[in-house]
Amino acid sequence: MDTQSLQAFLAVAETRSFSRAAEVLYLTQPAVSKRIATLEGQVGARLFDRIGRQTTLTEAGLLLLPQARRILQAMEDSRRALTNLSGQIGGRLTLATSHHIGLHRLPPLLKRYTQRHPDVELDLHFLDSELAYQGVLDGSLEMAVVTLSPTPHAQLKAQPVWTDRLCFVCAPDHPLAAAANTLSLATLCQHTCIMTGARTFTRALIEQRFHDAGLSLNVSMATNYLETLKMMCSVGLGWSLLPEGMIDDELVDLAVDTPLIHRPLGYLVHTDRTLSNAARKMIEELDAARPG
Structure with missing residues (x-):
């Protein structure tokens, strides 16, 4: 065979x-x-x-x-x-990342990496974080840089690198934007919202906050692409939560009476897999990017 x-x-x-x-x-x-x-x-x-x-x-x-x-x-x-015994840093590195991280976090890191290790063939896949988890689990991906799951997995090492603060936002002409006082979660639930997909780690994190308060989200639409979610929110289709770095004058950052919601972003490798030298060097770059 x-x-x-x-x-x-x-x-x-x-x-x-x-x-x-x-x-x-x-x-x-x-x-x-x-x-x-x-x-x-x-x-x-x-x-x-x-x-x-x-x-x-x-x-x-x-x-x-x-x-x-x-x-x-x-x-x-x-x-x-x-190959690792020779110390050579080359060959193919199969790496997955989410669209958001690939656009907003990885570009400078990937530029440094490719300049330092030109013999590495980077096989980059843009996937939803949940699919990337499965790829690392089944061995089709050597590593992934994604939104980390709220629930640890015994066969995976998940190392946080960055943290996204999620902000409650709406369009400037949305009824919530005119609120004079801090909003409650219950008030938000009286209005429709736009969220990431039902099975995403980000959605689970947000829903848990509302569930703990005995509330349910009034979701009218869902998309896994945060840039698309931002557009739909900016034209008044509902309120939402977005990473702080995506907030601009197209959106209003709402004051809400709840502790800040953060989602961890980081890298993922299989605990039983022998990592290539190329992957080890990528991990060094990612560890160096972690806030001191």
Whole structure:
């Protein structure tokens, strides 16, 4: 069972398409099909069903999938450990980050990193923080720089680097903007709000504050992109919470009678994974960015 066939198998399983898998692997579609056929011959079972335009795993494919991931991960860990012995800082670093962190926190850090380590091939993925967590867990990502989960995970090391203060905001012409006194959480709940998605770490953090007060948010719309959320809030579609650094004259920063809400941002690695020298150097850059 060769690694090239296993890589092709994983690519087809994850993209659910032979053509998209070929693009990911920089191969022709016939080459991908040949590798899958080779693997099916080795395991003695059909791994994919192709019905119309749909490509789905067979029962045998579903059984092979976690084993294939473990085999490739073990080989990658071995290769990385051997490379680490040489002290070389190069190769590919597969790193995920959220759109907000990628736009507002990482640019100067990535610039320094690439200048100091030009032999590293940075494979950067923009993902929701929750998906990045899963990628680090299943080994498809070496590390992630994301909003950290309120709940620790036993297999992951989550290191805070920055803290976002979340501000209650609304449009200048929103009824809440005219309030003469400090607002209560109960008053906010009388108006519709715009929030991040229901399953995001940021949403969980905010909802917990209202839940502790015996209140429920009146959510009218949701989006995982904070820049989009800011736009919708600025045109009066509802109040919201946004990181302090995003507040400008398009929004009013509301005074609310509750302790400040902060969300931790930082990096994530698997506790059982042998990190590459490239990842170790990235962690050094991130640790250096932590406030003294």
